[in-house]
Amino acid sequence: xxxxxxxxxxxxxxxxxxxxxxxxxxxxxxxxxxxxxxxxxxxxxxxxxxxxxxxxxxxxxxxxxxxxxxxxxxxxxxxxxxxxxxxxxxxxxxxxxxxxxxxxxxxxxxxx
Amino acid sequence: xxxxxxxxxxxxxxxxxxxxxxxxxxxxxxxxxxxxxxxxxxxxxxxxxxxxxxxxxxxxxxxxxxxxxxxxxxxxxxxxxxxxxxxxxxxxxxxxxxxxxxxxxxxxxxxxxxxxx
Numbered sequence: 447x448x449x450x451x452x453x454x455x456x457x458x459x460x461x462x463x464x465x466x467x468x469x470x471x472x473x474x475x476x477x478x479x480x481x482x483x484x485x486x487x488x489x490x491x492x493x494x495x496x497x498x499x500x501x502x503x504x505x506x507x508x509x510x511x512x513x514x515x516x517x518x519x520x521x522x523x524x525x526x527x528x529x530x531x532x533x534x535x536x537x538x539x540x541x542x543x544x545x546x547x548x549x550x551x552x553x554x555x556x557x558x
Numbered sequence: 559x560x561x562x563x564x565x566x567x568x569x570x571x572x573x574x575x576x577x578x579x580x581x582x583x584x585x586x587x588x589x590x591x592x593x594x595x596x597x598x599x600x601x602x603x604x605x606x607x608x609x610x611x612x613x614x615x616x617x618x619x620x621x622x623x624x625x626x627x628x629x630x631x632x633x634x635x636x637x638x639x640x641x642x643x644x645x646x647x648x649x650x651x652x653x654x655x656x657x658x659x660x661x662x663x664x665x666x667x668x669x670x671x672x673x674x675x
Contacts, residue, residue: 481666482675486668486671488649488653488666488669489666490666491663491666494663519620534601544590544592545604548602556653
């Protein structure tokens with residue numbers, strides 16, 4: 447099935463550093479979502495974006511819905527060890543029944 | 559709120575047997591549930607969309623006779639992997655979509671690790 451283009455594929459950073467990851471698509475989405483998945487668990491919703499240009503924060507996390515509706519980014523500020531995990535973007539197109547298309551994921555490792 | 563459970567959390571079975579996985583929305587009603595499969599170090603791939611009281615809609619390439627889905631109530635959907643083979647070994651995750659609220663996002667279960675010997 448189709449996937450979104452998510453980058454980077456993995457990141458290994460020092461505790462305290464800021465992190466940025468993004469997703470792009472060749473087609474328009476009307477909703478962008480960011481999830482975090484820890485080993486052996488299901489994804490947990492972090493941030494949901496519904497309007498082009500929307501900028502939303504959840505604690506140290508900030509995500510934006512691109513103006514073109516074809517991209518989104520997620521920033522994590524002042525990373526801590528518990529930020530470790532796999533971050534997935536997901537998009538939903540206009541008019542569908544809620545079906546999500548996922549990015550390939552960004553694996554984040556934080557060195558204390 | 560918005561808790562989704564799956565049972566079992568992991569299962570090991572012999573090749574040729576069938577395995578049933580349950581997905582329950584614990585504190586909300588869900589007209590729609592989704593079933594995903596995730597192979598190691600890969601993303602989630604949607605297998606099927608399950609609507610309460612109707613037949614599931616399968617994604618291209620997913621065999622509906624092999625992956626039987628039943629959504630008998632607003633809080634329970636089941637996935638049965640029939641005649642399982644080693645290549646069916648994977649992490650199966652369900653999600654449930656809330657109804658009657660403005661935000662209709664999917665909430666995911668903890669997943670079921672299936673190993674077919």
